[in-house]
Amino acid sequence: MSGLDEANPKIMCVSHIKDVDGCVSAALIKHVTKSHFLLASYGNLNDCLRSIRTSYSSVYVCDLGINETMIKEFERIRQFAELIYIDHHPIDLAVLKAIQKIGVKVVHGRLDCAGVLTYNLFERDFPRGAGLLAAYAAVSDRLENGPLAKKLLREYDRDFVLFETMMLTYAIEKASIDYKKKLVPKLSRLEYPHQIPDVMKLALEQAERVATMRRELPERSKRIGNLCYAEAQGDSLGTIANLLIEVCGAEIGVGYDNNKQKQITDLSIRGAANLKTDLGKKAAKLAKKFSGTGGGHRKSSGARIPTSKLLEFIRALNH
Ligand SMILES: [Mn+2]
Incomplete structure (x- = not known):
């Protein structure tokens, strides 16, 4: 590269x-x-x-x-x-x-x-x-x-x-x-x-992708409490996480991507403006608990965990 x-x-x-x-x-x-x-x-x-x-x-x-x-x-x-x-x-x-x-x-x-x-x-x-x-x-x-x-x-x-x-x-x-x-x-x-x-x-193509996601995300995302999460379909995880907050009215948005070969899942986690939890600290703590790595900023963090732990991780994040 x-x-x-x-x-x-x-x-x-x-x-x-x-x-x-x-x-x-x-x-x-x-x-x-x-x-x-x-x-x-x-x-x-x-x-x-x-x-x-x-x-x-x-x-x-x-x-x-x-x-x-x-x-x-x-x-x-x-x-x-x-x-x-x-x-x-x-x-x-x-x-x-x-x-x-x-x-x-x-x-x-x-x-x-x-x-x-x-x-x-x-x-x-x-x-x-x-x-x-x-x-x-x-x-x-x-x-x-x-x-x-x-x-x-x-x-x-x-x-x-x-x-x-x-x-x-x-x-x-x-x-x-x-x-x-x-x-x-x-x-x-x-x-x-x-x-x-x-x-x-490329920028125009991306704008069209965002328009499509705005339309589709309310239907294809899942919700646990005030957290919404959706799998990426080739899109940036951070973009999905941010859009989920807006178009689904979530407090926490999570975009994720499974690497099927390695059985590893990457997540981007974003918080709404009014969210008080520090998502960077939370991602680091939970990722460690589920044998992964994570961290980041207060309202913008990420993690990499074993795919088998995805649901548990998301449930714990909502707590
Ligand atoms: Mn930077």
Whole structure:
């Protein structure tokens, strides 16, 4: 999954494949350092880290929450490269201390997205257009009120930022992995999303998918108490979870996807504006109880559990 145009063979960036924030972070790092990049999901993050060879001297990891299972690979990488970790997901204090102890440079903030943190780290080295990329990340991650994002967004025309952000957000939700690998270098060259081939087409297709889901989800979702859940049909789990809250009037929306071969289920969990429960903490606790992993933010979290535990997990989440 690497992008190979005119890249510096000694610098690697591993970033989140899922959304605008992850792709923008990779694009910004690539812009400044000419790095290679790998786009990872939580499912293959450790495999991606393991694939980083000793020929690299700098490794960036962006927009990917880490837990104790990744420390081993961080330690291995630290034997031959500097490692810079840029993220905004909640991190366990013991994990943070462990990676700092082995000399990982940690750029972590809970209130700004990874794209904005990355932009801030290299601000002097970026032309003006790069700030736009960080602005897309902030809006798309719903962190435009972050202390750094707020300042940044004041500098750009709001309508243009919102337009480009939403085209990019919807396009990335619809795009294949291969498309995203081509998209990141284009973003790193500061091309406007709407001018990048197929962004508008993909965004429109995604808008149509959302329209279809709005119509279908009330019928094909299931409800337990104030929680609604539905299986993905190739759509982003987060989108489904958010839509369930709106179109089914749920307090908690859950989109899930079963990997039939591995008997593993991925879930995205979203909370309504008035929900008091911390879904990040709850997902972490319950996933652990059901032999999986989970975590995230207060109103937006995720988990990966054995498929056999799906119903039990959902029932416990409703409690
Ligand atoms: Mn993010």
